[in-house]
Amino acid sequence: MRKTVKAMLIAGCICCTPMSALTTAQTVCAYDQLIASVTKVSIAKDVLAIGESVKLELTWSSGKQTEVTFSSSDESVATVDKDGVVTGIADGKATITVSYLEGKGVKTIDISVSHEAVKSEVYNTSEVSLGDKFRKYDTLHYDGKSKGSCANVVNTKGNYDLVYVNIDDYVLPFDAELVGIDGLVIYLAPDIEGITYLDGRKLNAGDVIDRNTHLLCYDYKIKSADKSSRMIFPVFLPEYYGEYIGDGEIKVKSIDHDAKVIELESVEVKADTVDGDVNSDGEFAVSDAVLLQRWLLGVPDTKLNDWRSADLCSDGKLDVFDLCFMKKKLLSGQE
Structure with missing residues (x-):
């Protein structure tokens, strides 16, 4: 058992x-x-040039993706191959149909072709150089040889959008310029509203820089007048002025085109002052002389709001001689 x-x-x-x-x-x-369905069909370019080929992009819902077929309503205007690559043939419009689930599922997209459209280019990142300019819809392709595995793209928020070109080709949604190369990283300055650029290579000593400006350095380095180190910033963002240079007015102290170094300094901007106006009321009067005299006599709780305005002798200190100059100025009626 x-x-x-x-x-x-x-x-x-x-x-x-x-x-x-x-x-x-x-x-x-x-x-x-669960069988997936095509929820969206898109193409990277609004209008194709004649002879230009661009691949359709399909967005799927969750589930198992099935085989798709493509067809064009007018192959004399635009053709599409089995992989969804559309080619412009002649001026006009054509509708591309995407079918799946043996024709039970259908999505369409309208394609325009024009001889006036500029054909987009594909650039290998190893072959691009500083100053290269790209048009909207151009493509950056990482060929794995050197630079360009990712791109820092300046945005309107005052920083960068990071794009991994080594994962997917980057189709530019705007005109842009290549303004920096730092190892594998490239820097792109897009031509869009809300961003002001300044070419650092064209600066001169004494130039004042707007703190809201994106300073394009290319292969130049930035140096703070108060520090010895040189900083590599292909794009000197607005937030960098306060972080690395100072809180005053930003000026170019010097620029060395041979060494490719731009030296910036922060200059304190002093408000306009009136000589002798120690009480800072905006004018020079007897009350200022009385206040200075009380201060020189050591009367308790006597304070000068702006002692530098009373330094009429310009010797960096206040004494009876400044008071004499002040009284003489009052008697002569000069302000």
Whole structure:
């Protein structure tokens, strides 16, 4: 009897499948049975040039993707191959139809072709150089040879959008210029509203820089007048002025085109002052002379709002001679 009971227990263990395993299996089966549908068909360019080829982009819902077929309503205007690559043939419009689920699912997109459209170019990142300018819809392709595995793209928020070109080709949504190369990273300055650029290579000593300006340095380096180190910033963002240079007016102290170094300094901007106006009320009067005299006599709680305006001797200190000059100025009626 013991052997029989033991055998029944073993059989029970073999036959019992954990509920978690059943749930997982059911989920996998359910996903396999869920068929995806095409929710959107898009193309990177609004108008194709004649002879230009651009691949359609399909957006799928969750589930198992099925085979798709493509067709054009007018192949004399635009053709499409089995991979969804559309080619412009002649001026006009054509509708590209995307079919799936053996024709049960259909999505369409209208394509325009014009001889006036400029054909987009594909650039290998290893072949691009500083100052290269790209048009909207041009493509950057990382060929794995050197630079350009990713791109820092200046945005209107005052920083960068990071694009991984080594994962997907980057189709530019705007005109842009290549303004910096730092190892594998390239820097792009897009031509869009909300961003003001300044070419650092054209600066001169004494120039004042608007703190809202994106300073394009290209292969030049930035140096703070208060620091010895040189900083590599292909694009000197607006936030960098306060962080690395100072809070005053930003000026070019010097620029060395041979060494390619731009030295910036922060200059304190002093408000216009009136000579002798120690109480800072905007004018020079007897009350200022009285206040200075009380201060020189050491009368308690006497304070000068702007002692530098009373330094009429320009010797960096206040004494009775400044008071004499102040009284003489009052008597002569000069302000």
